[in-house]
Amino acid sequence: MPQDITIHLTDREGVHHELIAPTDMQMNLMEICKAYELPVAGTCGGMAMCASCQCYVESDHVLPERSDDEEAMLSEAFFVKDNSRLGCQIQMTYAIDGLKVSLAPSE
Secondary structure (H helix, E strand, C coil): CCCEEEEEEECCCCCEEEEEEECCCCCEHHHHHHHCCCCCCCCCCCCCCCCCCEEEECCCCCCCCCCHHHHHHHHHCCCCCCCEEEHHHCECCHHHCCCEEEECCCC
């Protein structure tokens, strides 16, 4: 079984990126974005405390429910939609191969 998955990400300028992400390194979407030098701050280091990695899930993948911390942070964030998630809370697993997301506005 391959260890990498593909994530389809649209940045804030509307440019599409195909990200290859390992599933065997316990990484999350925010870390993958930073590895590709995409404009995701990840100010809190992945602790669901800043929303600087907020994204919109555009595909029908089933993701784990939002944690209480993620819900609390999104309740205070700007530009939140029903499909908003914090990238730091989306773990790279085989179940999300092909996931489509777009970055939320930063300001």
